[in-house]
Amino acid sequence: RNSFFDNFENTDLHDDVTSINISEAVTKNNVVYFVLEIKNAFLPETYNTWKVEKRYSEIEAFKIKLENLIRKENPEYFLKLPKMPPKHTGFWESRFSKEFEEKRRLLLDHY
DSSP: OOOHHHHGGGOOGGGOOOEEEEEEEEEETTEEEEEEEEEOTTSOGGGSEEEEEEOHHHHHHHHHHHHHHHHHHOHHHHTTSOOOOOSOSOTTSOTTSHHHHHHHHHHHHHO
């Protein structure tokens, strides 16, 4: 499996990601996936956007890799990075409820 998330350190100017939008949350086999719409505005519209489904843990793993890279390359920016929303927001919420999925999706999209 080779994706932007797994190999982002090896990107170049042609791989510019100009925006990432988390458009929806979907549940498959009791697992919640977030649909990320990744866009490169420098490419023609016919193929400048692609969608990938990622679990919260995969987004979190990417965040950790990115933080480590920033800490190494630009330590002065590391402390300015926003905090990722927590995986669980409360014990009273079902992680499979549509309300919980939407709340987490909105928090991740804002992040």
